[in-house]
Amino acid sequence: MLKQTPLNSIHRALGAKLVEFGGWEMPVQYQGIIDEHLAVRRTAGLFDVSHMGEIAVDGPKALDYIQLLTINDAAALSDGQVQYTAMCYPDGGVVDDMTLYRFGPERFLFCVNASNIDKDFAWMLQILKESGLADVELRNLSPDYGQIALQGPSSAAILAGLTSENFKEIDYYHFKEGPVAGIPTIISRTGYTGEDGFELYVPTAKTADLWDALMQTGKKQGLVPAGLGCRDTLRLEKKYALYGHEISADISPLEGGLAWITKLQKPDFVGRKALVRQKENGVPRRLACLILEEPGVPRQGYPVFSQEHHIGEVTSGTMSPSLKKGIALALIKKDSAVIGDGVQIGIRDKKRVARIIKPPFYPPAT
Amino acid sequence: MEIPEELKFTEDHEWVLVEDDIVTVGITDFAQESLGDIVFVELPNVGAKVDAGKAFGVVESVKAVSDVYAPISGQVVEINEELPDAPEVINTSPYEDGWMVKIKVEDLADLDDLMDANAYQEFLENED
Numbered sequence: 001m002l003k004q005t006p007l008n009s010i011h012r013a014l015g016a017k018l019v020e021f022g023g024w025e026m027p028v029q030y031q032g033i034i035d036e037h038l039a040v041r042r043t044a045g046l047f048d049v050s051h052m053g054e055i056a057v058d059g060p061k062a063l064d065y066i067q068l069l070t071i072n073d074a075a076a077l078s079d080g081q082v083q084y085t086a087m088c089y090p091d092g093g094v095v096d097d098m099t100l101y102r103f104g105p106e107r108f109l110f111c112v113n114a115s116n117i118d119k120d121f122a123w124m125l126q127i128l129k130e131s132g133l134a135d136v137e138l139r140n141l142s143p144d145y146g147q148i149a150l151q152g153p154s155s156a157a158i159l160a161g162l163t164s165e166n167f168k169e170i171d172y173y174h175f176k177e178g179p180v181a182g183i184p185t186i187i188s189r190t191g192y193t194g195e196d197g198f199e200l201y202v203p204t205a206k207t208a209d210l211w212d213a214l215m216q217t218g219k220k221q222g223l224v225p226a227g228l229g230c231r232d233t234l235r236l237e238k239k240y241a242l243y244g245h246e247i248s249a250d251i252s253p254l255e256g257g258l259a260w261i262t263k264l265q266k267p268d269f270v271g272r273k274a275l276v277r278q279k280e281n282g283v284p285r286r287l288a289c290l291i292l293e294e295p296g297v298p299r300q301g302y303p304v305f306s307q308e309h310h311i312g313e314v315t316s317g318t319m320s321p322s323l324k325k326g327i328a329l330a331l332i333k334k335d336s337a338v339i340g341d342g343v344q345i346g347i348r349d350k351k352r353v354a355r356i357i358k359p360p361f362y363p364p365a366t
Numbered sequence: 367m368e369i370p371e372e373l374k375f376t377e378d379h380e381w382v383l384v385e386d387d388i389v390t391v392g393i394t395d396f397a398q399e400s401l402g403d404i405v406f407v408e409l410p411n412v413g414a415k416v417d418a419g420k421a422f423g424v425v426e427s428v429k430a431v432s433d434v435y436a437p438i439s440g441q442v443v444e445i446n447e448e449l450p451d452a453p454e455v456i457n458t459s460p461y462e463d464g465w466m467v468k469i470k471v472e473d474l475a476d477l478d479d480l481m482d483a484n485a486y487q488e489f490l491e492n493e494d
Contacts, residue, residue, distance in 0.1 A: 033428040034403045319405035
């Protein structure tokens with residue numbers, strides 16, 4: 001039995017195409033992935049991301065615990081700030097990537113991937129137990145929160161009609177708590193599309209009310225419901241990692257393009273030794289951005305070649321709605337190719353020419 | 367869901383227009399709707415031999431790759447040259463501008479295995 005978000009009946013009424021995603025029944029599209037993608041780039045799209053998990057960490061030793069658990073430097077966070085981070089296994093493989101919210105010196109909240117909630121919570125409990133730290137409380141609050149992502153250049157104008165909070169003061173990767181359409185909300189200036197926008201955390205029972213209020217206000221400003229299909233193409237154009245594709249238990253953050261959040265100089269954290277060793281020995285694979293120079297659509301698992309040598313695999317691929325070209329993220333062997341090089345992607349029985357570019361795919365370099 | 371009366375249909379959601387021993391083949395309205403935005407089409411070369419039930423081409427939407435199966439055995443005599451540059455035509459006009467190939471049929475009796483519009487309608491209703 002698939003889990004349903006509090007917006008399930010709204011999706012059905014909108015005629016969404018519903019699919020299974022991480023154990024949840026989620027809308028993959030409403031009008032069409034390309035239209036929704038372009039709406040988010042040009043105006044705004046509204047996403048149901050209520051399937052995402054929320055895990056609270058509280059207590060006097062909460063920060064010490066989070067420093068041990070995660071690879072980014074949580075000590076750098078101030079109140080009201082968000083950090084993109086991840087947690088690793090001792091061998092350097094990734095348990096999950098997540099955002100971390102600091103409400104206060106002893107009060108934090110993680111937002112984790114839907115399909116990993118149970119695994120993550122069990123892992124967090126295990127690390128807490130092994131750490132011997134007292135005075136840390138972990139709570140899986142996922143059932144308590146719905147989440148709606150308002151994404152696109154018109155997002156701020158749309159939200160302005162529904163709240164007295166001066167969220168214009170909320171910088172990127174910061175958040176505030178306040179009412180939106182009268183509903184208590186965590187207003188977070190974050191997202192997974194590369195556009196300005198907000199992720200709004202609300203009590204589960206109020207999620208549908210917030211959706212309706214946003215949709216009603218936003219419609220005039222070009223707001224459309226947007227499904228997981230375009231969430232994927234939007235993040236891919238920005239080279240944002242997706243768990244199970246660019247990062248996983250078998251792919252380290254150094255390989256999967258997350259070196260920038262891997263703070264090896266930080267005091268000990270789970271996976272640090274393995275990651276330091278990997279860096280010293282030379283990271284075996286790295287994530288590359290490929291644009292197809294012929295017609296075709298790269299997909300996860302397709303092989304990548306350089307001068308007839310097999311150098312890696314596509315981790316995510318699609319037809320970029322913005323560029324109208326096939327694009328791919330690929331894990332390739334170190335030193336096998338650099339930005340600007342031509343490579344080939346094996347698509348069915350043919351090798352198609354692609355070029356390694358400097359990220360992101362969108363906006364394209366001029 | 368549009369299901370033109372004059373066409374025949376396969377269980378893989380291809381449609382067939384029969385004109386003497388030449389059949390025109392495409393994918394149905396149901397198929398394009400299920401796939402979503404079609405962004406890539408791969409067609410066989412003119413002259414290629416196709417076998418009933420075997421894949422002869424590929425359509426890809428943003429999310430998925432889907433084989434297109436030959437409804438009947440024969441030889442490809444014409445392909446829709448417009449499609450590779452405008453695959454979205456399959457979404458907007460699956461039964462007309464979105465046609466894919468024309469096949470010269472080996473054995474016209476094979477056409478008896480295909481469904482008429484009523485049978486395909488019923489097939490779709492039972493598939494859900």
